Amino acid sequence: MTARLLPGAPVADALLARVAGRVRVLAQVPRLALVRVGDDPASVSYVRSKDKKAREVGIDSEVHALPETTTQAELLALLARLNADPAVSGILVQLPLPAHIAEEPVLLAVDPAKDVDGFHPFNVAQMWAGHARLNPCTPAGILELLDFYGIPVAGQRAAVVGRSEIVGRPMAAMLLGRDATVTIAHSRTADLGAVTREADILVVAVGRPQFLTPDIVKPGATVIDVGINRIEVGGKGKIVGDVHPDVVQVAGGLTPVPGGVGLLTVAQLMANTVTAAELVQARG
């Protein structure tokens, strides 16, 4: 068997077209505030692409690029200003933050109604309860992808490998919310293969190049590769996922890296920003 490739681009295009339509009927143009601290090259690139994509779909965007030396108090003061600004619909703090800034108080400081990342504990609790409006972007984008390619979720066995707060945990909660039977595996899971070989849907987000090998994949399973690992091959930089390329011979469907779920992270952020603006408009 050779897996069907499940590229992110057509899914992202369809999602962004719907977002642009929703923006057009809003009374006020949504505004996304993107906050970055320091100059981590990946974060600079992600914030730039979020800013660009926002403009493409008619969302106003403002980038707050703060120096590496920014203190926790200064960052919290900026967030308080953005929370109070009625023109700002959504706020995103790009992660990771520099080591001297604690993440938890920062995520807590974002108004849950403007938390377009879905990382505030209020939104996390709503998600586990099964009725969140603002869900974390990467897992929400993965559900968009499964729906787009007609891959059923309800009643399926799903395994999520990785338990990060950005991908693994919310992915498990959201698959559960769609009536999948979900197992979370992680670095301390005793027999990983016993879990993954049972899975009809396998989401891998461990940050280790080519970690998931074909021998532990159920034939015909849908495999979602969330990894973005930069490696050197023959003196050249290359991006590879968490899934070994030979998995293509066993799986039924496989997302490529690059060109897979990463594109959906950015598209889903636009959808969340419009959702936040719609919620404000509905409140009047």
Ligand SMILES: Nc1nc2c(c(=O)[nH]1)N[C@@H](CN(C=O)c1ccc(C(=O)N[C@@H](CCC(=O)O)C(=O)O)cc1)CN2
């Ligand atoms: N506040 C947040 N911080 C971070 C998040 C997040 O959702 N919110 N996620 C990641 C990084 N991220 C977005 O911020 C992100 C990761 C990957 C991609 C992407 O487009 N990947 C491409 C390849 C990219 C490349 O060439 O480097 C792909 O998969 O095709 C977009 C966004 C951590 N921080």
